Amino acid sequence: MITIDGPAGTGKSSVAHHLAERLGLEFLDTGAMYRGAALIAIEAGLAPDDGPNLATAIRAAHLHFDWTVDPPELRVGVRSISRRIRDADVSEVVSIVATQPAVRQVMVERQRRIAAEHPRLVTEGRDQGSVVFPDAPVRFYLHADVAVRADRRLSQLAAMGQPGDRAQVMHRIRERDRIDSTRKDGPLIRPEGAIDVDTSDRTLDQVVEHLEAIVRRELPYAGFADP
């Protein structure tokens, strides 16, 4: 088990996915799970801060990953929602949904259950090394300058044919960080003892290589895929 936490725009998901691939491990995107919860709220017509009812709706919804594809696809029943959860309406409410203790309780339970079934895992999110898997043998905390994170977001938007306003994107990132870091339950923090990695001046490949070298050094007998 390797955990990677940090704010949005640090390249966490891509880093976790590539690291898992290189080491021959599986990959868990817990942000996608919170996004799935937000989509359920939207489609059920529930307010994003209606934690208890939302938790009931999530438990009833059969939100799960299809592990037969790489990266694993998030589904509600047989319906794939991996793309839909990246839409703007979901992004807008997800950080409020993620502040709800009742929702976090369901997610943390599910993440631990997933890890029991898939123990060779790279998991990424905001609370993986602090709350969910504090005993993971290697835990990373990724961060980057807000301006760099905003530029990465603008490139993603441009690739989707959606030009964005830099000042507005920076404002949204700061606002999301504020909500994620100040919530009472599972706030975004650098887990104690985690390895700090600044991704501002590193490419995706450089970050992955850096993490891979650390993991191979720290866990020499884990039986990873050959480099």
Ligand code: DC
């Ligand atoms: O990484 P992301 O942008 O897909 O995350 C979506 C939201 O979910 C974001 O507001 C933070 C929240 N989240 C969380 O609270 N805990 C996690 N383990 C993962 C994500």
